[in-house]
Amino acid sequence: MVTGVTREIRLRVNGTAYALHVPNRRTLVDLLRYDLGLTGTKEACSVGVCGVCSVLLNGRLVAACLLLAAQADGAEITTIEGIAAADGELHPLQRSFVEHGGFQCGICTPGQIIAAKALLDEIASPSEEEIKEWMMGNLCRCTGYYQIVESIKAAV
Amino acid sequence: MLETYGENARPMAGGTALVNFLKQGLIAAEYVISLERIPGLGQITVRPDGLHIGALTRHREVETSSIVKEHAPLLAEVYRRVATVRIRNMATVGGGLAHADPAQDPPLALLALDASVRLVSRGGERVVPVQDLFTDYYETVIQPAELLTEVVVPPQPSAAKATYLKFLPRSEDDYATVAVAALAEVAEGICRRVRVAIGAAGPTPIRAHAVENALHGQPISHAAIEAAAQTVAQEVDPLDDFRGPAEYKRDMAVVFTRRALTHVLSNGAVQ
Numbered sequence: 319m320v321t322g323v324t325r326e327i328r329l330r331v332n333g334t335a336y337a338l339h340v341p342n343r344r345t346l347v348d349l350l351r352y353d354l355g356l357t358g359t360k361e362a363c364s365v366g367v368c369g370v371c372s373v374l375l376n377g378r379l380v381a382a383c384l385l386l387a388a389q390a391d392g393a394e395i396t397t398i399e400g401i402a403a404a405d406g407e408l409h410p411l412q413r414s415f416v417e418h419g420g421f422q423c424g425i426c427t428p429g430q431i432i433a434a435k436a437l438l439d440e441i442a443s444p445s446e447e448e449i450k451e452w453m454m455g456n457l458c459r460c461t462g463y464y465q466i467v468e469s470i471k472a473a474v
Numbered sequence: 475m476l477e478t479y480g481e482n483a484r485p486m487a488g489g490t491a492l493v494n495f496l497k498q499g500l501i502a503a504e505y506v507i508s509l510e511r512i513p514g515l516g517q518i519t520v521r522p523d524g525l526h527i528g529a530l531t532r533h534r535e536v537e538t539s540s541i542v543k544e545h546a547p548l549l550a551e552v553y554r555r556v557a558t559v560r561i562r563n564m565a566t567v568g569g570g571l572a573h574a575d576p577a578q579d580p581p582l583a584l585l586a587l588d589a590s591v592r593l594v595s596r597g598g599e600r601v602v603p604v605q606d607l608f609t610d611y612y613e614t615v616i617q618p619a620e621l622l623t624e625v626v627v628p629p630q631p632s633a634a635k636a637t638y639l640k641f642l643p644r645s646e647d648d649y650a651t652v653a654v655a656a657l658a659e660v661a662e663g664i665c666r667r668v669r670v671a672i673g674a675a676g677p678t679p680i681r682a683h684a685v686e687n688a689l690h691g692q693p694i695s696h697a698a699i700e701a702a703a704q705t706v707a708q709e710v711d712p713l714d715d716f717r718g719p720a721e722y723k724r725d726m727a728v729v730f731t732r733r734a735l736t737h738v739l740s741n742g743a744v745q
């Protein structure tokens with residue numbers, strides 16, 4: 319990609335305001351990881367399939383690997399680093415994933431939890447079918463899907 | 475801007491397709507022009523000539539819209555079958571159509587519903603039936619200085635029954651191996667209207683005119699449906715890929731057309 323030209327991006331990430339000069343074709347996931355050091359958001363497939371780069375953009379679940387940072391100009395982004403309480407108290411979904419074995423190797427976990435948060439923000443009490451349909455876009459190669467669904471059900 | 479930069483610029487809406495192509499070096503355009511903040515292109519409205527869906531409407535909005543569910547339930551269902559909720563939150567109606575991947579779901583519903591798109595340039599505008607929009611793999615009739623601004627779905631006969639069958643031997647969020655949309659209206663055992671669209675089985679999604687002609691005005695029977703579905707084998711032109719060999723897809727196009735026709739033409743009373 320052509321990366322020579324930069325632009326200024328202003329956005330809020332987990333409540334903190336940033337103004338950054340980034341290459342025009344910087345993706346949002348690269349901005350988060352390399353410019354802001356927020357490495358909780360991962361990049362794996364890079365084509366929008368696997369779900370590890372899931373973040374919330376103005377509350378909407380999106381794939382940060384398929385968004386140019388410029389598209390997030392002016393937006394509020396929420397990443398896995400931003401969902402625990404200010405005093406460090408874990409988000410109910412984070413606690414539930416710990417208590418119900420919702421993660422094994424952990425690579426997919428930030429994306430799973432962000433996607434699950436978007437689900438519960440939209441449907442407060444989802445059925446198991448709704449959980450499975452929503453979460454099918456977050457791949458776990460340890461194949462711990464049962465525990466992921468259990469974790470989400472327990473956090474409702 | 476599109477006129478100034480010509481082929482050296484690409485308009486972008488949600489970016490799910492274009493950012494992928496940029497990252498893979500499949501598009502050499504130096505300029506990307508974002509359309510996302512153009513006002514007024516993200517609405518769903520009902521007018522006398524049908525349902526109007528603005529080009530910047532996101533897939534997820536079509537899927538969840540009560541207006542779409544009321545006026546074109548097939549469309550809401552088909553948009554729900556695209557990829558995952560994360561992609562549907564990003565991808566737009568206009569962007570998807572301009573991308574013109576023949577394995578996409580929405581064009582099939584739009585073909586079955588006889589929808590059109592509005593293409594606007596500084597010089598004027600034209601309305602193109604979705605049937606005439608696609609020309610080849612990832613190619614459309616949209617000119618470099620034109621933008622697709624909306625989709626128009628004409629009012630549907632209230633007695634029509636519609637279905638969408640997506641053959642997914644790999645995973646639920648995959649592109650179809652073969653997909654079929656069908657819409658039909660039956661009165662007193664006679665097929666009064668039928669439209670069939672097939673995707674992932676050639677360079678563009680197609681209307682299966684031979685199927686439609688074979689059934690139009692005919693009494694409905696298993697034999698008539700079977701004979702009509704067989705004509706699909708000559709209409710599709712699939713490729714070998716990791717979703718299956720071409721011959722297999724050709725066979726599956728017939729099978730899924732037969733199943734879709736059986737669903738939309740019968741009320742459990744096919745002779």
